[in-house]
Structure formats: structure tokens, C-alpha cells
Amino acid sequence: MSPDWGEVQKGKREHVTVGRVLTLFAPYKLYVVGVLICILIGAALGVIPAYLTAQIIDRAIGGHDAHLLVTLSIATVVLVLVAGLVGVLQSYLNNVIGQRVMADMREKLYRHLMDLSLRFFGRNKLGDLMSRFNNDIGGIQNVVTNTFVSIVSNVVTIIVTLVFMIAFNPLLALVAVIIVPAFAIPTRQVGKVRRRLSRATQEKLAEMGSFLEETLGISGILLVKNFVRQDYESGRFNKTSREIMALQIRQNMVGRWFFMFIGLFSTLGPALVYLVGGFEVIGVIKGHVTVGEIVAFVALLGRLYPPTTQLMNVWVDIQGSASLFDRIFEVFDEPRDIADQPGAPALPPVQGHIAFEHVDFAYVENREALHDLSFEVQPGQLVALVGPSGAGKTTVTMLIPRIYDVTGGTVSIDGHDVRDVQLYSLDAQLGMVTQETYLFHTTLRENIAYGRPAATEDEIIAAAQAANIHDFIMELPEGYDTIVGERGYKLSGGEKQRIAIARVILKDPRILILDEATSSLDSHSEALIQAALEPLMRQRTTVVIAHRLSTILAANTILVLDHGQIVERGSHRDLLAQDGMYAQLYREQFRAETERMTALQAAAEIA
Structure with missing residues (x-):
């Protein structure tokens, strides 16, 4: 030089x-x-x-x-x-x-x-x-x-x-x-x-x-x-x-x-x-x-x-x-690394078929988070992702709405590569509920209607009722006009989760991506959220990072990830029979929950 x-x-x-x-x-x-x-x-x-x-x-x-x-x-x-x-x-x-x-x-x-x-x-x-x-x-x-x-x-x-x-x-x-x-x-x-x-x-x-x-x-x-x-x-x-x-x-x-x-x-x-x-x-x-x-x-x-x-x-x-x-x-001058291709068409209304074909992904060069990942989700199916921390579960959910682009392979919805359609039309047909629920410092009404600002009052109330949060809102002095505070700090974790679920219900997406966060909630809040999730997932293609046994049991297919690869796949019964990683995770994470659920059912029968 x-x-x-x-x-x-x-x-x-x-x-x-x-x-x-x-x-x-x-x-x-x-x-x-x-x-x-x-x-x-x-x-x-x-x-x-x-x-x-x-x-x-x-x-x-x-x-x-x-x-x-x-x-x-x-x-x-x-x-x-x-x-x-x-x-x-x-x-x-x-x-x-x-x-x-x-x-x-x-x-x-x-x-x-x-x-x-x-x-x-x-x-x-x-x-x-x-x-x-x-x-x-x-x-x-x-x-x-x-x-x-x-x-x-x-x-x-x-x-x-x-x-x-x-x-x-x-x-x-x-x-x-x-x-x-x-x-x-x-x-x-x-x-x-x-x-x-x-x-x-x-x-x-x-x-x-x-x-x-x-x-x-x-x-x-x-x-x-x-x-x-x-x-x-x-x-x-x-x-x-x-x-x-x-x-x-x-x-x-x-x-x-x-x-x-x-x-x-x-x-x-x-x-x-x-x-x-x-x-x-x-x-x-x-x-x-x-x-x-x-x-x-x-x-x-x-x-x-x-x-x-x-x-x-x-x-x-x-x-x-x-x-x-x-x-x-x-x-x-910062380039847009996630952008529409020139002349990209809008994604037409989808049935909800998701396909990962030989997908590779790395957050940093030469350090893959996912490697040669392939699976399909049929329209209306529920697929549960399980695995140890750092296995790549969240990364999978980030690739479907194209928050990140794959470094190899393809992710497609109804046969359309997500990189070849307009981002706006892709996002419009997806709904996400993440572990960390984010609420804006504004009213409950505006937070629920964030995905559909033109929604009517009746539609907002219907979404809140479906998410089991309407009664709680009506108990507040200001009702739906209550200011939630920065990041929703005035609400409990379960209440924020249900507000987030109501927000997605109102958006009415064809594909739902859910990262369960019920493990840190009390049993009452957990039951309310589970009840809210059931109508949300019904007749929608759902990909969920599962932490609850009830979700896993309801899944059509369970994908077990480890070090960025699918190491097992199948139903709950089949995976237990294989006595592999899933069986180990089940014994470590879900057996206590199974015993608790059995005890509650027995108590209910005696009563």
C-alpha cells in the first residue's frame, strides 16, 4: 500500500x-x-x-x-x-x-x-x-x-x-x-x-x-x-x-x-x-x-x-x-441482505405446505447452525420441534418467515421458494408468537390490533375472548384503553402471552410459528394459555418449539434436533419406543409433568 x-x-x-x-x-x-x-x-x-x-x-x-x-x-x-x-x-x-x-x-x-x-x-x-x-x-x-x-x-x-x-x-x-x-x-x-x-x-x-x-x-x-x-x-x-x-x-x-x-x-x-x-x-x-x-x-x-x-x-x-x-x-450504506428479488411476485393465498430441502444455515461463516436439514409439514399439520438448547430449533422458525436467508438448500411454502416472493405477502400469511412477548407502550386495544389496525371493536374483543384475556381486560379500570407500560411491564408473563396470542388470532394467518414459554408460568396461567392456543392452532399449519407435553402429544410429527440436524422424527409413541434422544429428553423434562397430570386426573375422578 x-x-x-x-x-x-x-x-x-x-x-x-x-x-x-x-x-x-x-x-x-x-x-x-x-x-x-x-x-x-x-x-x-x-x-x-x-x-x-x-x-x-x-x-x-x-x-x-x-x-x-x-x-x-x-x-x-x-x-x-x-x-x-x-x-x-x-x-x-x-x-x-x-x-x-x-x-x-x-x-x-x-x-x-x-x-x-x-x-x-x-x-x-x-x-x-x-x-x-x-x-x-x-x-x-x-x-x-x-x-x-x-x-x-x-x-x-x-x-x-x-x-x-x-x-x-x-x-x-x-x-x-x-x-x-x-x-x-x-x-x-x-x-x-x-x-x-x-x-x-x-x-x-x-x-x-x-x-x-x-x-x-x-x-x-x-x-x-x-x-x-x-x-x-x-x-x-x-x-x-x-x-x-x-x-x-x-x-x-x-x-x-x-x-x-x-x-x-x-x-x-x-x-x-x-x-x-x-x-x-x-x-x-x-x-x-x-x-x-x-x-x-x-x-x-x-x-x-x-x-x-x-x-x-x-x-x-x-x-x-x-x-x-x-x-x-x-x-x-448498510446493504439489505433480506430483500425482494427484482420483479418478485406476491405470494398467493397458501394452503400451508412447508418444505425444508437440504437446508444449511450459519450465523457466522464456517460455523453452521443447521446442516442438511430436510422435512415437510402438510397443510393443517402440527409439527413440534424438540431438542437440547442450541440444537437449532429457533433458527428453523426464523427461516420460514425469511428473517434470515438460508446459506444452502431451499425453504418453500406451497412450492414457492420464500426468497422468490415479496416479503410483504409472505409476512401477511404468517403469524409468530415468541417466548419473549413484546408489547408497545400504548393501549391494550392498539397492541392487540397491531397486525390489523383496521379491525373493528367486535373483532378485537372476539380475538381477546378466544385468547382468554377479555375478562381480565374488562376488570381493568380503563378496559381496552389501559396503557400497558414499557414492554408491557404492568402485566404478568401469562397476561402478556395471551395478549400476543390475541394479536395473532386477529391477524388470522394460515401458518403459525410458536415458541412456547409456558414453563415459567403458574399452573392457572399455563392452563389459560393452553386453552387459548388450541383454537389458534386449529386448522392452521403450525410449527412449534414445544416445551409442554400436551403440545407434543397433539403433534402430527415430532422433529428431534441436535447440533443443527434432525436426529429423530416420528410420533410420541414411536420415538419413546426407539429409546433415543427423545426418550432421554422425555425422561428428563416431561416425566414429572406426566406424573403431575396423572395425579390431577386421579384426584378429579375421586372428587
């Missing part, structure tokens, strides 16, 4: 970033044109008062012309008023452009994240993604809103001002601009340092966001309190907070010495103009400048040096914000 390669790539990346930022403004061309017109009018109006000042001093006051003095004074006030109104219009258009661009970025970023696969979220912290939304997009707001206008406005102002200066007096114009290069020389280096510090700061803010997400969530704060780790976690937070503080102090102080010297040069310019202009007036230097022209010239310096300083500031701000744009575009 050549020594210059990294710098070349860096230059290319900066060029690409600037180009992509400019494309964000493309939908608002008319607004941009309006801003440009306002800038041109404002720049022209801004230099005229200096000319009028010279006329007031040299002609009106010097010529003792009261009428001209009044006229020029009124004209100056009118020009300032008109310039102010143009500035207000420019500010409005500028803010509309900036805020719309910001909204576009937020909305496109969120939509893009929605389209990324679970693999992406598995390797990225939620806090970091939140930081991209809050800190990174928030950090570029000033640049997006003001930078473009600031650059154009300052450049136009400088050009118009220089033209007027040269028209006034070429010598004084040369004196005024001779110190301008001193403004620009250190700017590039200051910008590089700001960019580096800005990226480091945003990464630390993302780290803090992840930390807060982990420790202040319901599950996290319970864990912290349970193990009495408040002091330890506070110490970790304080350490990160101090590191952010130090970075932000350095970031804010970078270039302040530079800008102090810029202020010094800004006072040096008028002094040189007074010196050279005064020499012309008193005859030390040959020239024809008037006192009024000198005063007007110094006034024009106020429209030359401040815009030049602002341009330098803008460049430094751009360099600081470039790292934020880089972080945002990193997410935009």
Missing part, C-alpha cells in the same frame, strides 16, 4: 460526502432559487447605504444641501427596512429547506433501518442507532439549515463589496484585501482537528446511549438493583460522562486562538484604510479620495471582513459535521 493511498481515499470519501449532502437539497430547488434571489437582493441593498453615506458627507453636508440631506437620510432608512424584509423572507425559506431536509433524513434513515435484517440489529447496539438519530442528525442541523445559505450569501456579499470597493478606489481596495489570506491559511488544519474530535465525541455519545439503554430499561434497572450495583454503574456512567466533557471542551476550544487573531486582523484593516486614505486627503500620497469615501470605505469593510470570517467558521463547522454525515451515511 502506497503512503498516499489513505489520503487519496479520504479525499474521495469527503468528495462523495459533499456530493451526497447536496443531493438532499434536490427536492427543494424552487426554495433554493428563492433563497438565492433574496441573497442577491440583500447583497446589493447592503452596499448601497455605504454609497449614500459618502454622498451625505461629501455632497449634502459638505454642500450645505438640507433637501438632499433629508432625501438621502430617508432613502437610507427605506433601504435598511427593505433589506430587513428580504432577510426575513430569506430566513423563512432557509428554515423551511433545512427542516425539511432534516425530516427527510430522519424518515429515510428510519425506513432504511426497518428494511434491514435481524442480523444487522444483532451486531449493533440499540444505543448507537439511537445516537445516529438524536446526536448525529441533531448535530448536523445547523450545517444543513444555515451552511449552504451562509456560503452563498457570504460569497455574493464579498464579490459585490469588492466590486464597489474597486469602483470607489482601487488603491484602498488593495489595502483592504491584502490581509484576507491571513484568514484562510490555518483554517484547513483547524477543520481537520475539529472533524477528528467530532467523530470521537459522537462515538462516546453513542456509547453513553447504549449504556443508558441497557441500565435504565425495565430489565436492566431490575438487574442493577437486584445485585446492588448502583454505585458501580454510576461510576461507569461518570467515567464516560467525563470523557465526553473533555472531548467537547477540546472541540469547542479548537481554533479559538485562530479566530482571536482573525479579530485582530479585522481591526487592522480599517486602520490601514484610514492611514492610506488620510495620506491621500492630506497630500502625502497622490490621489483624489474624499473624507466621505474613506468613511464609506471603512463601512464597506464591515461587509468584507465579517463574511470572510464567517466563511472560515463555516469551513471549520463543515469539517466538524462531516464526521456526523459519515456516521449517518454508514447506516444508509
